[in-house]
Amino acid sequence: xxxxxxxxxxxxxxxxxxxxxxxxxxxxxxxxxxxxxxxxxxxxxxxxxxxxxxxxxxxxxxxxxxxxxxxxxxxxxxxxxxxxxxxxxxxxxxxxxxxxxxxxxxxxxxxxxxxxxxxxxxxxxxxxxxxxxxxxxxxxxxxxxxxxxxxxxxxxxxxxxxxxxxxxxxxxxxxxxxxxxxxxxxxxxxxxxxxxxxxxxxxxxxxxxxxxxxxxxxxxxxxxxxxxxxxxxxxxxxxxxxxxxxxxxxxxxxxxxxxxxxxxxxxxxxxxxxxxxxxxxxxxxxxxxxxxxxxxxxxxxxxxxxxxxxxxxxxxxxxxxxxxxxx
Amino acid sequence: xxxxxxxxxxxxxxxxxxxxxxxxxxxxxxxxxxxxxxxxxxxxxxxxxxxxxxxxxxxxxxxxxxxxxxxxxxxxxxxxxxxxxxxxxxxxxxxxxxxxxxxxxxxxxxxxxxxxxxxxxxxxxxxxxxxxxxxxxxxxxxxxxxxxxxxxxxxxxxxxxxxxxxxxxxxxxxxxxxxxxxxxxxxxxxxxxxxxxxxxxxxxxxxxxxxxxxxxxxxxxxxxxxxxxxxxxxxxxxxxxxxxxxxxxxxxxxxxxxxxxxxxxxxxxxxxxxxxxxxxxxxxxxxxxxxxxxxxxxxxxxxxxxxxxxxxxxxxxxxxxxxxxxx
Numbered sequence: 289x290x291x292x293x294x295x296x297x298x299x300x301x302x303x304x305x306x307x308x309x310x311x312x313x314x315x316x317x318x319x320x321x322x323x324x325x326x327x328x329x330x331x332x333x334x335x336x337x338x339x340x341x342x343x344x345x346x347x348x349x350x351x352x353x354x355x356x357x358x359x360x361x362x363x364x365x366x367x368x369x370x371x372x373x374x375x376x377x378x379x380x381x382x383x384x385x386x387x388x389x390x391x392x393x394x395x396x397x398x399x400x401x402x403x404x405x406x407x408x409x410x411x412x413x414x415x416x417x418x419x420x421x422x423x424x425x426x427x428x429x430x431x432x433x434x435x436x437x438x439x440x441x442x443x444x445x446x447x448x449x450x451x452x453x454x455x456x457x458x459x460x461x462x463x464x465x466x467x468x469x470x471x472x473x474x475x476x477x478x479x480x481x482x483x484x485x486x487x488x489x490x491x492x493x494x495x496x497x498x499x500x501x502x503x504x505x506x507x508x509x510x511x512x513x514x515x516x517x518x519x520x521x522x523x524x525x526x527x528x529x530x531x532x533x534x535x536x537x538x539x540x541x542x543x544x545x546x547x548x549x550x551x552x553x554x555x556x557x558x559x560x561x562x563x564x565x566x567x568x569x570x571x572x573x574x575x576x577x578x579x580x581x582x583x584x585x586x587x588x589x590x591x592x593x594x595x596x597x598x599x600x601x602x603x604x605x606x607x608x609x610x611x612x613x614x615x
Numbered sequence: 616x617x618x619x620x621x622x623x624x625x626x627x628x629x630x631x632x633x634x635x636x637x638x639x640x641x642x643x644x645x646x647x648x649x650x651x652x653x654x655x656x657x658x659x660x661x662x663x664x665x666x667x668x669x670x671x672x673x674x675x676x677x678x679x680x681x682x683x684x685x686x687x688x689x690x691x692x693x694x695x696x697x698x699x700x701x702x703x704x705x706x707x708x709x710x711x712x713x714x715x716x717x718x719x720x721x722x723x724x725x726x727x728x729x730x731x732x733x734x735x736x737x738x739x740x741x742x743x744x745x746x747x748x749x750x751x752x753x754x755x756x757x758x759x760x761x762x763x764x765x766x767x768x769x770x771x772x773x774x775x776x777x778x779x780x781x782x783x784x785x786x787x788x789x790x791x792x793x794x795x796x797x798x799x800x801x802x803x804x805x806x807x808x809x810x811x812x813x814x815x816x817x818x819x820x821x822x823x824x825x826x827x828x829x830x831x832x833x834x835x836x837x838x839x840x841x842x843x844x845x846x847x848x849x850x851x852x853x854x855x856x857x858x859x860x861x862x863x864x865x866x867x868x869x870x871x872x873x874x875x876x877x878x879x880x881x882x883x884x885x886x887x888x889x890x891x892x893x894x895x896x897x898x899x900x901x902x903x904x905x906x907x908x909x910x911x912x913x914x915x916x917x918x919x920x921x922x923x924x925x926x927x928x929x930x931x932x933x934x935x936x937x938x939x940x941x942x
């Protein structure tokens with residue numbers, strides 16, 4: 289399983305390729321939250337989300353001969369783009385299985401990174417695992433899992449190394465770190481990195497209402513599944529359940545999960561637009577929403593929120609700006 | 616007048632306060648432009664524009680006793696916010712004269728940085744210079760000019776130092792550097808910094824149609840004025856003429872000016888939204904517009920465009936997203 293040495297090794301392989309994204313703040317956000325708020329701007333990562341870190345880490349760690357045959361990924365969008373771009377930069381083929389109802393921009397971008405996109409109908413019950421296994425076997429591809437894969441978690445952990453170093457440079461060594469949490473790859477990676485490099489920080493995963501599998505899993509101590517719809521406003525971070533590899537890390541290292549409303553997510557997107565000049569997608573804004581509007585549930589002191597992705601259609605973004613109350 | 620030693624000194628005073636903003640790129644922008652495009656994301660600077668650099672430089676260079684009495688600025692917005700925030704961080708009072716028709720967000724933010732905002736009616740012919748002189752004399756304030764001031768130019772020049780170092784780290788030492796140009800403070804500062812630190816780069820100022828005073832001045836070798844309306848879509852960079860201090864620098868160091876349309880500006884704003892996840896205001900998007908759509912007028916090779924500011928109302932931003940063609 290992933291440990292700090294694997295994360296450091298992933299950071300070494302990422303050097304000169306993965307961007308060090310800035311840790312931003314604004315006195316206006318501090319005022320809304322009533323405490324210092326820092327935003328780790330992963331929307332500025334290559335492909336517009338942190339997923340490029342994990343994809344680069346996993347692909348760069350493969351045996352070169354195996355890697356040359358190509359990689360396969362299942363994803364509704366950000367992992368797809370991360371894998372497609374990391375494969376393109378390695379000069380190897382990528383095949384990506386995407387649900388046909390994924391955001392148009394994410395499908396188009398994945399294709400633009402020269403990946404072959406295979407669409408499947410998730411509402412109609414097509415089983416992506418069956419479809420994926422057929423493709424994998426026929427082409428000799430290596431599956432790059434979105435979160436339950438040690439090298440992917442190690443790649444996401446490089447974001448945690450940066451948080452530890454950048455916060456320390458600002459004089460911040462004790463803080464609550466809020467992560468946008470789907471399957472838990474980013475959350476586990478950051479938690480492992482901070483355990484080693486910033487032990488005064490506690491990670492708390494954040495999810496949208498109706499998709500709080502991680503919060504319920506942490507509360508019960510056992511993996512719980514979402515039973516409602518598969519799709520939703522925060523599409524980037526909707527997964528059925530925390531992973532078999534990620535959950536034990538979350539259970540050991542994270543504080544209780546937090547749950548935010550769509551209304552709060554829109555307000556966070558608007559706040560980031562106005563105060564940080566960042567474009568954040570709904571799933572990438574849940575952590576900032578918790579920072580701004582759930583302070584009562586957080587320990588005193590600074591909060592660091594990951595803005596995990598920015599791949600949002602213009603219509604969705606416009607709608608968020610127009611319906612959100614001014615923060 | 617400003618020289619590289621003053622710029623280096625401004626950078627030393629800025630350390631730990633002014634943000635080093637990232638130099639970003641995207642394969643999708645490269646494809647549109649047909650060449651490598653880099654964007655210097657000054658929208659991520661404190662107060663949402665490069666103006667904080669010049670304001671910090673000028674205020675931090677003042678004699679402490681003089682500084683304690685407070686500062687005065689005239690500005691339609693970004694310089695106002697930069698001076699207000701730099702004054703607030705120095706713990707000194709700021710008085711800002713702003714036109715009553717400046718963007719609402721810029722007026723509100725300037726007040727939120729604890730500056731006293733005095734509005735004047737530019738259409739009605741109120742003379743801000745008379746008004747400003749009265750306030751200055753009555754209160755013993757120091758005027759921080761928006762561009763024609765050596766320490767302000769030195770502060771803007773720190774952006775050029777970063778461009779030189781960041782581009783070199785990406786292997787880029789020869790490039791066209793496009794600047795969003797109003798009075799020429801940013802352009803002159805960057806040009807002076809690059810003259811010393813990246814002599815293989817040439818600066819070319821960019822302006823919106825109808826406000827091409829710098830392009831005409833460079834073409835004629837003498838300062839030319841705008842004779843049309845004072846206000847326009849690219850509000851942040853509309854000035855009557857290049858400055859007496861900035862123009863000689865531009866004339867000596869810059870290539871010909873470029874002029875872009877509002878349509879191109881909207882398309883650049885949309886491209887930055889989609890491909891870089893950055894919010895850029897109209898006046899801050901003219902350089903990227905030239906990079907994307909005026910390649911025929913540029914020397915071969917990479918182009919570096921400053922995204923100089925992001926202080927745009929939600930309505931103006933969403934209108935640009937909806938009317939711009941997809942790049």
